[in-house]
Amino acid sequence: MTPGVLGDRFALYDLFAAYGALIDASDFDAWLDLFAESCTYHIVPLENYERGLPAGLVFCDSRAVLEDRIGALREANKYNIHTDRHLIGLPRVVGDAAKETLVEAPFAVYQTDQEGETRLFGTGLYRDRIVSEAGILKFRDKLVLLDTFAVPSLLSTPL
């Protein structure tokens, strides 16, 4: 099957399942644990990414910045109360090496507002570098390529 990091493919599936579930449960401490000690987290419109434009919507180039960001989102969420729901497609290994793996997975995020109405928030593609730390798969570089770039309340939640 897949050599390199991905000895256990179910562990990869579980990593993505946990990623979406922990955002949806607002369990951001456990969510941060899915990232490697040294990590990045970027949200970039797909269009910009394909044109090589660096402009991103969220740009966390270290774990400290990501933790800081999550703290800010928690504050923001007090004023934009909603429920997220992630649907993530089957992860697809697009490159594998001895030390890291490039994995893609499509996603859709839905939000439910306080009136109980659910809407599609946006769709996109995760394009992530994954490493093994002490035998546990972690996101080292999480790249969220967002199809949707005309969203009203973009930054109130991680994607």
Add this chain to the structure above:
Amino acid sequence: MTPGVLGDRFALYDLFAAYGALIDASDFDAWLDLFAESCTYHIVPLENYERGLPAGLVFCDSRAVLEDRIGALREANKYNIHTDRHLIGLPRVVGDAAKETLVEAPFAVYQTDQEGETRLFGTGLYRDRIVSEAGILKFRDKLVLLDTFAVPSLLSTPL
């Protein structure tokens, strides 16, 4: 990997795939076969569940009640003709013991009406206790936590 009930992870994935597919195919006899001899089936708005409120939208506390309910839905569907389509994310094992397993999976349900238009019906999270009966995985307690609570035609189909 996972001890306990889930010796075969693919069997778990198949259980969830069959669950959605059989509703979408209106094959409710086969769908009922996915439940254990002794089982429950509840649909509860996520908001109520998180606040500890017992009020549910559907409350089947035994297999007999569930079978009765399904019979009623078949009648109701004659007057609300539509096609369901379930998209279910990767199931995530959140607890496993020798005799039962707690598994969560996010879902989105779409409905297509007689004019051929497809709309999002709602999203949510399955939070299920799964047991093994004669070596086959079955739902013992199916809990459908529904993000959407402002839906017009809620009870015309199982979720």
Add this chain to the structure above:
Amino acid sequence: MTPGVLGDRFALYDLFAAYGALIDASDFDAWLDLFAESCTYHIVPLENYERGLPAGLVFCDSRAVLEDRIGALREANKYNIHTDRHLIGLPRVVGDAAKETLVEAPFAVYQTDQEGETRLFGTGLYRDRIVSEAGILKFRDKLVLLDTFAVPSLLSTPL
């Protein structure tokens, strides 16, 4: 687990993940490689299929016709610029024999237009015959059963 063609279930999951991903990436050459030497590709409204009506929206009865069709779509896409995003549920083996396997998977397709707005395009069910060619799983007969039959720009992309 599953006998017959599907010795490796992950290979089946990967086939479906690649199917959606390669359309979304507009990599139609690699997408065509997912089909067997001798193959068919049909898009049929679910309603017609269930009534035994042969009328399909896309009808490619050979690999040559499919390749021709893809060439035409590439031209059409120049005038209907958009991004596709496929979300495909867990594939479900509904029949398996020594030489071919019948597999179903639900899907939702989203499209993002040039203004950056993402909408549900449609949902449906893949119902595919899969074969092994030189040890690699391929689609021999791809049947796209489309729930949605009232879509405006149906033929600008494969589903």
